[in-house]
Amino acid sequence: MKFANINLGSDVEIDPSSSINNVIIGDRVKIAKRCSIFGGSDNPLEIGAGSIIAMNSIINGFAARVKIGKNVGIGQNVNIMADSGPTNSPQMQKVFPLVTGPINIGNHCWIGASAIIMPNVSLGDYCVVAANSFVNKSFPEFSIIGGNPAKLIRFFTTEEIEKLQSI
Numbered sequence: 001m002k003f004a005n006i007n008l009g010s011d012v013e014i015d016p017s018s019s020i021n022n023v024i025i026g027d028r029v030k031i032a033k034r035c036s037i038f039g040g041s042d043n044p045l046e047i048g049a050g051s052i053i054a055m056n057s058i059i060n061g062f063a064a065r066v067k068i069g070k071n072v073g074i075g076q077n078v079n080i081m082a083d084s085g086p087t088n089s090p091q092m093q094k095v096f097p098l099v100t101g102p103i104n105i106g107n108h109c110w111i112g113a114s115a116i117i118m119p120n121v122s123l124g125d126y127c128v129v130a131a132n133s134f135v136n137k138s139f140p141e142f143s144i145i146g147g148n149p150a151k152l153i154r155f156f157t158t159e160e161i162e163k164l165q166s167i
Helices: 090-095 158-165
Strands: 006-008 019-021 023-025 036-039 045-047 058-061 066-068 079-081 103-105 121-123 143-147 150-155
Touching: 019 023, 023 036, 036 045, 058 066, 079 103
Parallel strands: 006 023, 019 036, 023 045, 036 058, 045 066, 058 079, 066 103, 103 121
Antiparallel strands: 143 150
16 A cells, blocks of 8 residues: 555554555544545545544545544444445446545544445534444534434434533
């Protein structure tokens, strides 16, 4: 693998079995085993300070910008992709065109295990994504979402928001 365009903050921990390329990684980020995390040379993938990415996760920001906020928890086997479609078949692309677009995950989000986040999705601060969810649309801050496709389960209560903001 070619390593280039890597900007690491302080106290970053990356398991040696993981691969990164074209990234800007903030302070105190932890990346577990067997992760593949990459942006494009013109649009490096960004991971905010204090975020954690669990094992076997793939974050593909090659085709469009992917930005992950601060203190985000990403569970194991999560797939975040800025492009999707039948890349090897121009014939299939006539029927199922490639979908490409940016992804923005706000601060303090929690992405459950085996979730899939598709192109053109933005999650506001403090979003929770249930395990095994397929997220193909955007949700505002303080949303709790889940399902296939993901839908709003509920918003944080006033009491929950007050508790978060008092920390």
